[in-house]
Amino acid sequence: MARKVFTVTPPSLTRSERRQRAKETAALTSQKEETGQSQNALNLPPAAVPGMFGPGVRTGEYWNLMRLQQPHHQATSHHVAGIYPFIADRGLGHRGPILGVDLNADSLWHFSPWDLYTDTTSRAALSTNILVLGAYRSGKSGVLKMLTTRSIPFGHQVVVPSDSKGEWVAVCEATPGGKVIRVGGPNTTARINPLDGGPRRSNATDDEHLQMVHDRRHGTLRSIIELTLSGQPPLTPMEHASISWALDTAIDVTGDRPTLTAVSEQLENIDATSSLRAAKLFNEGERARYVLKRFIDGDLRGLFEHESTAKFDDEAPMVVVDTSELFQRGNLVAQLTQLCTSAWIQAVISDRAAKKTRYLIREEGWRDMSSVAALQTLQQWLKLSRHYGISNVLILHKFSDLDAVGKEGSEERALAYSIAADIENKFIFRVNQQEEDNLVKRLKLPPQHVLIARRLRSGTFIAYVGLYSYLVDAFVTSTQWEYELFKTDDAVEGAADIVANPVAELDFRTQYLDDLWPLDEPNLDQIWPSTVPVQGHKEKSA
Known part of the structure; x- marks a missing residue:
């Protein structure tokens, strides 16, 4: 803010002295207009400032013998960022693997959701879950593979419950000790039981363990049936009762080792003539019987109807369930497969006492939101992520993917939007123009x-x-070897050439910044306004 000069004529001057002072002031003012020199550089007479000597003193009664001095403005970089948003900060610290370069601060950017959450000084991350959103060929998969594989030396494990495209298989095979579980392929007989009880939770009472297993099994079974009945009327309370009775009976009959086959047999073997209640259970279980028949005699037989033959290696740094063969059979089969494999993975890793931290990569995340039961299960799993040391990574190509969840205005779609928006950590890659409204309205992005x-x-x-x-x-920050391993198409081949030549890399980054923020931009605030907090500035001098 420019300082104003107050000119006051002292009453002790004679008339001739006042005329002479007026001439000098006019000459100096004329000199300023001709040379463009600032008022501060002119040798103007000292100014008397109204009220500067206390209350009751009228302007012009005293002469200020010292030039008015305005102190320098001091503020932290957190506040100065509102004026100059590109001020460099310390980023997120140096804990965890290097993921890239912070283009604003021109410094390495480290990221570990667990370290950021447990850091009591900064509390930068409010949870360990991550929402990843971006268009096709925007680099989502490549970046996530870099993050997860670089996290393995830090003691973190990587789990992919359903690799629908088979793109994580190569990464897992290249990771020493990595294990791939192939489901549905011509040369594999691996089975996964979505009703597995999982390991016993340490430090949990019998009642707590039984309740957790009970809730997960019932939620998974309802999700499987509701997903298969998609487009039909929802399950009625009596149908829920019939399904729950069949599952509870199967648990007793099998010695706490229920399968979809055992549940189907209980629904088939209800003696409708024994009592009125049995007749109602049999009649209301008709739709569930036909659904489960698909797993036993239909196109999903041999995969999920019996006890698990696949074993989860708790010590493997990376475990990938390859479901790419099944995803070629159609969208419904793909959704059922992802639901079953995710339920099995969640059952075998839900042991807090294992003291392990795991990335749970949910490719095609909208498939985990196929019904109200599935959404409620996912929501509960997101809430328990810190309890089990899990970082759920939910991947979406576009936010409108969630429009496939339920009908417009339905409970399912509203819950899906809410779950995605509530994930505090977000990685937003290149998006299409059609996504602008969703990102602003649904995710509340500037x-x-x-x-x-x-x-x-x-x-x-x-x-x-x-x-x-x-x-x-x-x-x-990647290498040629990483590019070749992590790329899913030829979208990164041009960028991979940069790594071989440091000078070319510098030119690429310089040109990239020029493209984002051109020097001839008429109004920089239109690109990144000062009212939007941009970086995690901490208390330090600007």
């Missing part, structure tokens, strides 16, 4: 950030960690 997201190159993303955001380029 419109200016959405404009930037539309122009991002492959492998670059806006990371929202708790309350702050960062612009990160992950591909510039």
Whole structure:
């Protein structure tokens, strides 16, 4: 803010002295207009400031012998960022693996959801879950593979419950000790029982363990039936009662080792003539019987109807369930497969006493939201992520993927939107123009950030960690070997050439920043306004 000069004529001057002073002031003012020199550089007479000597003193009664001095403005970088948003900060610290380069601070960007959550000084992350959103060929999979594989030396495990495209298989096989479980392929007989009880929770009472297993089994069975009945009327209370009775009976008959086959047999063997209640259970279980027949005699036989033959290796650094063969049979089969494999994985890793931290990669995350029961299970699993040391990574190609969940205005779709929006940590890659409204309205992202997201190159993303955001380029920290291993198509081949030449890499990054924020931009606030908090600035001098 420019300082104003107050000119006051002292009453002790004579008339001639006042005329002379007026001439000098006019000459100095004329000199300022001709040379453009600032008022501070002119040798103007000292100014008397109204009220500067206390109350009751009238202007012009005293002469200020010292030039008015305005102190320098001092503030933390957290507040200065509102004026100059590109001020460099310390980022998220140096704990965890390097994921990329912070393009605003031009420094390495480290990320570990567990370290950020447990850091009591910063509390940067409010949870360990991550929402990943971006268009096709925006670099989502490549960046996530870099993050997870670089996290393995830090003691974290990587689990992919359903690899629908088979793209994680190569990464798992290249990881020493990695294990691939193939389901549905021509050369495998692996079976997965979605009703597995899982390991006993340490430090849990018998009642707590039984209740947790009971809730998971009933939720999984209802989700399987509701998903298969998609487009038909929802399950009635009597149908729920029939299904629950059949599952509880199967648990007793099999010695706490229920399977879909055992549940189907109980529904088939109800003696409808024994009592009125038995007749109602038999009649109301008709739709469930036909659904389960598909797993026993239909196109899903040999996969999920019997006890598990696949074994989860708790010590393997990476475990991938390859379901790519099944996903070629249609969308419904793909959804059922992902539901069953996810339920099995969740059952075998839900042991807090294992003291393990795991990335749970949910490819095609919208498939985990196929029904109200599935949504409620996912929501509960997200809430328990910190309890079990899990970082759920929910991957969406676009936010409108959730429009496939239920009908417009339905409970399912509203719950799906709510679950995705409530995930505090978000990686936003390049998005399509059609996504602008969803990102602003559903995810509450600043419109200016959405404009930037539309122009991002492959492998670059806006990371929202708790309350702050960062612009990160992950591909510039990779190597040629990583590019070849992690790429899912030829989208990164052009960027991979950068790694071989450091000078070319520097030119690439410089040109990239110029493309994002051109120097001739008429109004920088239109791209990233000062009112939007951009980075995690801490208390330090600017």
